[in-house]
Amino acid sequence: MCPAAPFGYQYQKTLEINFNKVGEFVANFPVLVSLTSPESNELRTISNGGRIYSNNGYDIIFTDANYNKLDHQIESYDPSSGNLVAWVRFPFISNGANTTFRILYSNSQVTTSQSVESVWNSSYKGVWHLNGSDFTDATVTGNDGAQNNTNSITGRIAGGRSFNGTSSYVRMNSLNGFVRCDEPQTISIWARYSSTPSAIRNFVSFQNSGASSSVQVGFAGSLPQVWCWGGGNLVSYGTAPSSNTWHYYVYTFDGTKHRLYIDGVYQENTTAGQAGIPTEGNLGRYNNGEYYNGWLDEARYSTNTKTAGWITTEYNNQNDQIIGAGHFIQSISAESEYNSPSNFNFNVCTGASVTYSIPFQAGHTYTWTVTGGAPASSNANPVTITWGASGTGTIQLKDNNGLCDGNSQIYNVTINPQPSSPTLNTKTPNLAAVCDGQAVSATFNAGTGGVGCTDSYQYRFDGAGGWNTYTPGNNLNTSGHTSVEIRGQRSGCTAGCSGTGWTTLASWNVNSQPTAPTLNTKTPNLAAVCDGQAVSATFNAGTGGVGCTDSYQYRFDGAGGWNAYTPGNNLNTAGHTLVEIQGRRSGCTAAAGCSGTGWATLASWNVNSQPNAPTLNTKTPNMATACDGQSVSATFNAGTGGVGCTDSYQYRFDGAGGWNTYTPGNNLNTTGHTLVEIQGQRSGCTAAAGCTGTSWVPLASWNVNPNPILTSSLTPPSICSGTVFSYTPASGTGGTS
Template structure:
């Protein structure tokens, strides 16, 4: 610290905070010791200001001044009682801070009420008849009776006999209806064996016995009654409505012993915690009605209840505090350990040091190499020395602030830069973290599949060093778990997708590898066209399949016969079809991995009809105008008789040997037609039946008789 000739290193002992691991922010620790170095120079010491104004404190870096408040300083003996606000008091490791002194230029008191955080609504040291509030809230006390108590916890305290009290005017800051922490150091002169007696702190309206001015909080120790030997907290909600909460464990408090007592109301969780000497007394005690309503602006009293002046105390007080938050168990324990008589919570160097330059080891670095050049400050006062605290590394020149470091180990390597001046040292650390090169990335093999299933599992290598991350370089894809080497990927569309598997480790160069996913389009749905029927006389057909938008179509003969003019053309012709059923298939095949689609059509080739033969012409007499026909029986097709000219009634027009009756005189032409069941043409043949007229009826005339002599006659 510029201008300060001496300093002492102080260290808190984290081992004494045993109830938890929560660090404490802006914690007011008690620094209390007598040291010859802290005497004024006129008394042989090294402090230059008679009031101790040149005493200051810094954080662990030795340069940042932190708040403190001096409660008592004796320039003759070197006694110092001061409260120092530690910005971050660790509950797991020791915390260093520094006391600087010996600056003749200082004339202004650095002591400040800012030592107490904004949640402290009142803090009373009670030292040497000083009843002022140590916080910035100025909730100063006045005394009814009471005396200074020269032997207390931090310095002096206050002796409060029965029917005596300390009192402060009420205000909105002290009217706390929610979370609250009440603390006090108390030494009973007499433990009163009366219920609701032994009153520590109370806030409400004087003389209140259940009216509208309610008590917001009250804290005492019951010496008798149903809650004998228990700590008690009390507050009201209106006339006749109140909450009384007592500890669920008893403790016997005795006279002439200093106790640190605390009551904490956690309004959000409707519970109260009681503490005795830094440790919770019993367990959490629940209550029913949160303290959302309570006392109106009234007064704060220490040592006497508002309800009746006979509820009082006979004892000594020191360090009374009121906060409007729930203080943590670590906070309460550290307060007790810091303040108790004979406390060893803080250790300090007995010898005053001439400050060397403040050590600045440099900024922590993360690298991907095994060598590094340090960048500590060059001391103008003192000698700097490098040392390895943890990890690995070889220091080339331990006295050089910019020495090289070789053979660094993977991980954190901590080096300490110590500047020494006489018996004094200033120390700081720097951490060089070495990241190992990541595992070489391998994205796995390329993949090709059909769009009908646009999901796949990737196959990147699992890194032994570093963390892998998948990303999409081109195309579209949704990666389910980007940091998983064998994650699934969905949402792939037709086309090419390039994915990258990158393995990184800290600041080291990222190793990358890519793979390609090709998604083939689905084949068009094949449609071979309608079935066809042709005649054997022309066993050919023109096909009519669909033209594919995706894939290639091919005709093939599945059954029957046929010669395809162009098997790749959807409208190819097919010849040489065989009689009967011929099945042809139109297959559309993808160029990639997608399945083919197929469709079939049938070409039926009908046989040709038999050649019709109506049989020979016939002639009949009109006297019997009937005939039996004699057409050929068809082997293919169906024969049918019909009368082309003339007349006739066919007995069975489908029978080749049908009879025909009622023929008319003259010429009657009949046709025998054989028709195919399919597409072939019919064949026909005709025959003629001639019906002759009947002969005239013969009449030879009358019989005659002639003589032999003229054996002649004329017929008539």
């Protein structure tokens, strides 16, 4: 036996054959291994929740307890359930001690069938499993069959075929490797019928029409029988097995005795056989006739005589496919990992050091051959390989047990670059800054390199605090925040790959929503100015927003179009009644989520006319002259125009001397005076308002005349009553009119 060198297989189970079910010490014995749930659960394919990579079960092998390879042949494998039917050749099986063996499985690089025809030693010249549509000979001989009008059924072992009794058969034509009918041989088959055949019916026949020679196994005269050409009985069975049950029929001839075994129990005869070498074989008939109505499975022909102990072992094995105490395979272990994870590590990073091994066996030598890594050769077990530049390397193990070599397959090792972080794919919006409330998101190009790595993403607000998991493409709400950051890393790698650190992939500063510019200086800083006064303003820039600009405009007189205004420029108020200056913040970057402001009034001035002096309202008396002692007074219409201006009044007597403050309406006493004057002015206007106060303007005046005086002569100066006199008048003085 040569070592299996099962390097690359990930899992194993250990099984044990019950020696009490072994009829005798047997060599080169093909054991049926039938695994169903729950024992087969791990043998499902990976896509079905199991361990197997191949949909055909190629990455399943068998070894003995010491990991020496056992030839096997898979008859049936179901990737969805993991159910497995396989034939495994054992160099020997003891009937004195249990036999332990292993099933190894899960190897990603096995892509071809590991089944071999050498399961059946050279004595076997035909093995027909009849599973599904398979009528080929499972041995190296190649005596393949072709069916006619049979149907697939659930057989005794995996699938079998049903025969209709009139036209169904499987024909092997021609035959190779067969011996004369009178030489040692063994024929076996499983059969089941619903009622006992009453006429001659063939389970299996091998014939040579030209030599009038045959061996036929089936029913004749309602009894199991083996007969030859012409119907001569070779051996018959005394009773017919029960209906609707599978039974195992085996015919042997050792050169003297013919034996017919049914379910391991035989009857024998010594009738001479015929001398022809079969050239044609049929299942379910003799060509052409004696058709069988029932089910058949697992037909075999070999050129040696199987012993009673061998046949008992076959029957116990094939008839009892349950695994458990008291059964042929009495135990199966739980799954265990075959050595260590590195044993199947064929996807690595450049620079990775990986240890490979298989369980050490005493007396074995191990040779590793490596490309793409160092060392290139080693006899260590385990061996540590440091993989080089990215690309494809190889590794193979040769295991020698002192008798022969066992070579693993050459495994390709994918050497990956060390991981690189994910990179930004799209940033929405693709701006350095956004406005408060604008949703932001990002998608990414996956990181590269490494083995088993995953890309992770996190975000945080305001440049501080904990990070949160981010799902690419999800919107983040910026309301109430000043910044958003998203970072990524490639990590969780295996096979000696170093994950990357966190890398910032996208970020946005978050600005407040735009606010309009505000007034800085207003010149003059007054609510009103006088006509002709230049006005101007400067402003504090607006705040917030992204890419926004501040704009200014002015207009006169509260109507008409607006004009662009440059801060600090003078505006001439001449001929106007009102000046307004507005500002706004707008033109913000598209997609930044910024709402520009509306126009807001920042500065305005009412424009007043230049000051006009007060005017006379009432003059009392309203005469140019007054008599000495006459009181005079005046009231006035207030002056107009100007900003912050006041009206002042003053009076004086006699056209000379100082002026005195006059309160409108107050009486002035003219006694002893010749002239009264009252004058007014509008002055004291607000500084910087551009208002020119008036000079003093005469508002009222009176010339003051003496009171009237009359001078005359009376002759005589005095008279008595009744006396005649004369009067001569003279011009009077003083008075008015």
